[in-house]
Amino acid sequence: MKKNIKMMIPILGVLAMSSNAMANEDVLVKITKDIPYLYVTHMGQKVKVARIQDTNNRLTDDYTKTSRACPPFCIHPSKVNKDIKTIAEVEMIKFMKEKVPTGKGVVIDARLKGWYEVETIPSAINIPYAIMESGDKKLAKKMFSLLGMTVDKDGTWNFSKAKELAIFCNGVWCDQSHRLIDGMLKYGYPADKMYYYRSGFQGWKLLGLTTVVKKENVK
Amino acid sequence: MKQKLIFLITICLLPLAMSALTTKELAISINLAGKQRMLTQKMTKEALLVKSGIEKKQNLEKLKKTRDLFDKTLKGLIQSDKSLKLKACKDEKVQKQLQRVLKLWKEFDSNIQKVIAANATDKVYQDIEKQNLILLKEMNKAVRLYVSQSKQKTSKRAQAINLSGKERMLTQKMAKDLLLISQKIDSKKNKQDLKKTANLFEKILHGLQKGDQKLGLEGTKLPAIQKQLHKGEKLWKEIHPTFKRALKDKKVLHQTINQLDTLLVEMNKAVKKFEKSIAREKRALQLSALVNQFMQKKNIENHIINLAGKQRMLTQKICKQALLVSLNIDKAENKEGLQKSYKLYDKTLNGFVKGDKTLNLPASKNPKIISYVKVIRKEWQPFVKSVKKVISSNKKESSSLSYIVSCNESLLKKSNQLVQLFKKSGAKKSFLEKARLNIVDIAGRQRMLTQKMTKEKLLILAKVNIKDNSKKLHKSISMFDNSLKALIGGDKSLKIPKPSNTNIKKQLKKVESLWERLKPIYLKDQINKQELQTIVKENPILLKEMNKAVHLSEIAIDY
Numbered sequence: 001m002k003k004n005i006k007m008m009i010p011i012l013g014v015l016a017m018s019s020n021a022m023a024n025e026d027v028l029v030k031i032t033k034d035i036p037y038l039y040v041t042h043m044g045q046k047v048k049v050a051r052i053q054d055t056n057n058r059l060t061d062d063y064t065k066t067s068r069a070c071p072p073f074c075i076h077p078s079k080v081n082k083d084i085k086t087i088a089e090v091e092m093i094k095f096m097k098e099k100v101p102t103g104k105g106v107v108i109d110a111r112l113k114g115w116y117e118v119e120t121i122p123s124a125i126n127i128p129y130a131i132m133e134s135g136d137k138k139l140a141k142k143m144f145s146l147l148g149m150t151v152d153k154d155g156t157w158n159f160s161k162a163k164e165l166a167i168f169c170n171g172v173w174c175d176q177s178h179r180l181i182d183g184m185l186k187y188g189y190p191a192d193k194m195y196y197y198r199s200g201f202q203g204w205k206l207l208g209l210t211t212v213v214k215k216e217n218v219k
Numbered sequence: 220m221k222q223k224l225i226f227l228i229t230i231c232l233l234p235l236a237m238s239a240l241t242t243k244e245l246a247i248s249i250n251l252a253g254k255q256r257m258l259t260q261k262m263t264k265e266a267l268l269v270k271s272g273i274e275k276k277q278n279l280e281k282l283k284k285t286r287d288l289f290d291k292t293l294k295g296l297i298q299s300d301k302s303l304k305l306k307a308c309k310d311e312k313v314q315k316q317l318q319r320v321l322k323l324w325k326e327f328d329s330n331i332q333k334v335i336a337a338n339a340t341d342k343v344y345q346d347i348e349k350q351n352l353i354l355l356k357e358m359n360k361a362v363r364l365y366v367s368q369s370k371q372k373t374s375k376r377a378q379a380i381n382l383s384g385k386e387r388m389l390t391q392k393m394a395k396d397l398l399l400i401s402q403k404i405d406s407k408k409n410k411q412d413l414k415k416t417a418n419l420f421e422k423i424l425h426g427l428q429k430g431d432q433k434l435g436l437e438g439t440k441l442p443a444i445q446k447q448l449h450k451g452e453k454l455w456k457e458i459h460p461t462f463k464r465a466l467k468d469k470k471v472l473h474q475t476i477n478q479l480d481t482l483l484v485e486m487n488k489a490v491k492k493f494e495k496s497i498a499r500e501k502r503a504l505q506l507s508a509l510v511n512q513f514m515q516k517k518n519i520e521n522h523i524i525n526l527a528g529k530q531r532m533l534t535q536k537i538c539k540q541a542l543l544v545s546l547n548i549d550k551a552e553n554k555e556g557l558q559k560s561y562k563l564y565d566k567t568l569n570g571f572v573k574g575d576k577t578l579n580l581p582a583s584k585n586p587k588i589i590s591y592v593k594v595i596r597k598e599w600q601p602f603v604k605s606v607k608k609v610i611s612s613n614k615k616e617s618s619s620l621s622y623i624v625s626c627n628e629s630l631l632k633k634s635n636q637l638v639q640l641f642k643k644s645g646a647k648k649s650f651l652e653k654a655r656l657n658i659v660d661i662a663g664r665q666r667m668l669t670q671k672m673t674k675e676k677l678l679i680l681a682k683v684n685i686k687d688n689s690k691k692l693h694k695s696i697s698m699f700d701n702s703l704k705a706l707i708g709g710d711k712s713l714k715i716p717k718p719s720n721t722n723i724k725k726q727l728k729k730v731e732s733l734w735e736r737l738k739p740i741y742l743k744d745q746i747n748k749q750e751l752q753t754i755v756k757e758n759p760i761l762l763k764e765m766n767k768a769v770h771l772s773e774i775a776i777d778y
Contacts, residue, residue: 039442043503046442069716101443103499113514125506131513142509146502 029053029208031093038097040123042212047122049096052208063171063202073173078198080178083191087166089207092197095166096123105164106147110180111201119213121168121204129169129176132183140187147189159190166195171202244306245368246497249377250490251292251305252362253384255320256355257483258289259327260391263351264476266334267398270344273473279335286331293317293324296361310368316361323354348404351395355388378435380493382423386451386486389420393462394479400466417459424452427489441496447489454482520641521659521773522579526567527641528663528769530634532762533564535670538627539758541609542677545620548755554610561606568592568599571637585644588637595633602626624683627674631667638663655772657714661702662769665730668699669762672741673754680751689744696741703731706768726768733761 027036029051037050078086087095092107099105100123109116109124116126132140141149141157148162165184169176177196185191197203205211240248265282269275295305297317308314327350333339334347366381396413400406423434428448430438439445458478465475540557544550567578572592574582583589605619612619642656675692679685704710707727709717718724737757740750 041441103495113510125503126510127506128510128514130517131510134517135513139509139513143506146506146509 027053029055031209032090035093035097038093040096040100042122042124047210047212049093049122049210051210057208059205061205063205068173070173072175074175075172076175076178076198080181080196080198081185081191084181085195086198087195088197088199089203089209091195092121092166092168092204095164095195099164099166103163105166108165108167108180109201110167110169110176111174112176115170115201119201119211121201122210122212124168127180129178129180129183131180132187133179135183137187140183144187144189149189157188159188159193162190162193164193164195165189166197168197168200168204171200172198174200240306240308240368241501243498243501244304245308245365245377246380246494247304248296248306248308249362249365249380250384250494251303252296252358252365253381253490254387254487255289255292255296255358256362256385257388257391258285258292259351259355259358260388260395261285261483262289262327262331263347264391264395264398266331266339266344266347267395267402268476269334270339271398271402273469282331283335286328286335289324290328293321297321308365308368310364313361313364313368316357316364320354320357320361323350323357326350327354348399355392359385377497379427379437379439380490380497382434382436383427383486383490383493386420386423386427387483387490389416389423390479390483390486392416393420394476397462397465397472397475401469401472413462417462420455421459424448424455428452439493439496441492444489444492444496447485447492451482451485451489454478454485458482518773519579519581521655523571523641524638524656524659525663525769525773526578526580527571527634527638528660529666529766530564530567531631531638531664532667532670533560533567534627534631534634535667535674536560536762537564537606538623539670539674539677541606541620541623542674542681543755544609545615545617546677546681548751557606558610561603564599565603568595583644585640588640588644591633591637591640595630595637598626598630598633602630624678631671635664654714654716658706658772659769661713661715662706662765662772665699665702665706666762666765666769668695668702669758669765671695672699673758676741676746676754680746692741696738699734700738703727703734707731720771723768723771726764726771730761730764730768733757733764737761 027050030036031038031049031051037048040047040049080086095105096107100107107121107124109120109126110129111126112128112130113126116124116128120126127143131143135143141151144157144159144162145151147165148159150158150161152158167177167180169180177198177200181194181196184194199206201211262282262285265278265285268278269282291300292303292305294300295303295307297307297314299305299307327347330339330343330347330350333343362381362384366377393413393416396409396416399409400413422431423436425431426434426436426438428438428445430436439448458475461471461475461478465472537557537560540553540560543553544557566575567580569575570578570580571583572589574580583592602623605616605622608619609616609623638660642660672692672695675688675695678688679692702713705713705715706718707724709715718727737754740746740754743750746754
């Protein structure tokens with residue numbers, strides 16, 4: 001119980017928000033040449049997404065690990081499916097900037113809930129891959145309805161207003177995105193409404209981008 | 220606790236009752252009921268504009284439209300209206316208040332109709348001026364009743380919809396007050412009203428942005444709403460200083476009223492954004508509830524395997540405790556333990572079929588499992604009869620003990636078969652899910668082995684089938700040894716991945732160090748009294764620690 005009500009706090013965002021007045025040119029480590037940072041909403045809270053400004057910073061956590069047993073942790077090809085676009089950080093940022101605030105898109109963390117609760121990308125919501133993999137059509141219908149799918153009078157699932165999804169998991173060695181995408185496709189979610197962020201959480205962290213973590217996990 | 224939370228979330232998402240409005244429907248109702256307050260002021264303002272001859276034709280048209288909209292919305296709030304996406308709220312208090320508003324509206328409307336028909340006398344305008352505030356007050360009460368329908372989780376957001384909606388009304392009230400003052404109707408009172416209204420408008424606007432405890436506002440951190448409110452604030456800062464001049468200059472008055480209309484439009488946009496944010500929050504909550512429900516179901520599978528595995532241990536524990544009773548070792552204590560063990564076995568067996576809340580066991584719907592439990596029960600009934608005899612008798616119950624000793628392994632075998640049936644049931648499992656179930660099964664089997672080894676050791680000491688039991692004991696020791704090594708270091712052939720979870724690793728190490736102390740004693744052909752005592756005392760500790768490891772494997776996020 002205690003764990004579930006803990007506040008989510010942005011790892012970098014908290015520091016970054018205190019220097020709101022920081023002008024574009026004052027940002028040493030920008031996201032891109034033109035984007036120093038951006039704001040998103042995570043669980044009703046405004047979060048500033050930026051990169052760590054300390055140029056001596058090094059990762060020290062689990063995401064520095066180079067090798068995990070394969071299978072199941074095998075390196076995945078750049079494409080998850082021929083019709084699904086693979087994206088990198090810049091496209092992900094663009095998605096968060098343009099699609100998420102307008103309600104047209106949702107960032108999906110495909111990992112199991114425990115991972116999501118420990119640390120995730122700001123604005124992401126959690127749909128663990130296992131839901132689509134072992135769930136049934138009824139569950140898929142519920143899930144898709146919450147993602148904007150409507151049901152026509154004749155019972156056809158209508159995806160015209162369904163949201164675009166940017167899906168990620170732990171990284172190139174992680175198959176949780178693949179499995180979620182396979183499950184979504186199995187029940188008819190359109191491939192052209194899904195994007196695969198292949199570098200995933202490891203790629204995100206490697207670039208020092210803001211993550212949100214539970215307060216209790218901040219050391 | 221986790222279950223409680225899931226339950227609470229689910230409850231939050233479900234409509235309060237069949238007749239209650241959903242969060243989205245309620246948000247729409249609060250918005251439109253709130254808008255009605257504004258319309259009372261807008262109608263009054265437009266009627267006054269007609270009276271003062273300012274853009275008479277346009278204002279007559281506007282008045283007619285406003286009147287029609289108020290009428291349509293009020294009917295929609297009472298009876299539902301698809302075109303307005305309004306669903307009637309069946310709450311008795313809300314309906315009663317809406318009927319009160321309807322009654323007032325009929326009186327007010329008859330005067331508005333007279334203005335529209337160009338039949339209005341000064342008395343009509345005086346009545347409009349008096350009635351609009353009463354209508355506004357009663358409509359406001361209705362809005363508050365709608366807000367009180369919202370659940371705790373979203374009540375602050377509902378209050379934000381209410382008060383941002385109220386801002387729309389306040390823009391129109393200020394315009395109306397300006398007109399009344401300019402026409403020298405109750406100037407003193409209306410000037411005070413105008414000042415009050417302007418202050419309230421400012422207070423709410425600030426509260427919507429930064430929060431206000433007294434108003435029940437938490438402030439917004441949502442960028443889109445912040446931006447919209449900032450727009451409203453900027454406009455307000457331009458309009459407010461013109462009030463004084465507007466009272467002296469008809470042209471400025473006209474401009475100010477138009478600007479207040481623009482402010483109304485901007486505040487309306489803010490209301491819509493609040494309304495949308497409630498829908499988004501609801502969707503996120505629903506998704507989270509779906510995920511929680513699903514994950515809970517997944518964890519239940521591990522839990523069932525754990526309990527089914529525990530049944531194997533109980534068959535051995537029962538036999539061990541019966542032997543200890545017959546050997547007069549801690550007799551009273553072991554009789555008590557024996558009673559607890561058989562009751563737990565019985566309770567769990569029933570729980571597999573009927574479900575058991577205290578064990579967090581759902582009733583099985585799998586016909587194979589239900590019929591296999593029947594098979595076990597057939598064997599369990601005579602077995603438990605013998606156990607009860609051992610407990611109730613003060614003498615050595617040789618025949619009952621002999622029955623327990625001869626039948627416990629068959630019961631163990633069947634209990635193990637049930638574990639395998641549970642493992643095979645349920646949805647298709649992935650590599651890691653299968654591995655997790657396997658770990659819970661094998662770690663669970665270790666608990667049984669702790670009891671089996673002690674039972675076999677006791678049988679040897681009691682000189683019962685020494686050769687046979689000695690062989691069995693060595694087999695149990697080797698099985699415990701190998702499984703423990705597999706659990707600590709991983710084993711491909713057993714489909715056990717090496718644990719990465721620190722707590723699990725720590726717990727298995729603890730079991731290992733206990734086992735290292737006990738193993739040589741189990742292996743000894745002859746043991747002294749002290750060593751027997753060590754086994755009797757430390758065996759339950761080994762079981763307890765192994766049980767902790769099983770529990771950690773059952774609930775750990777990653778393995």
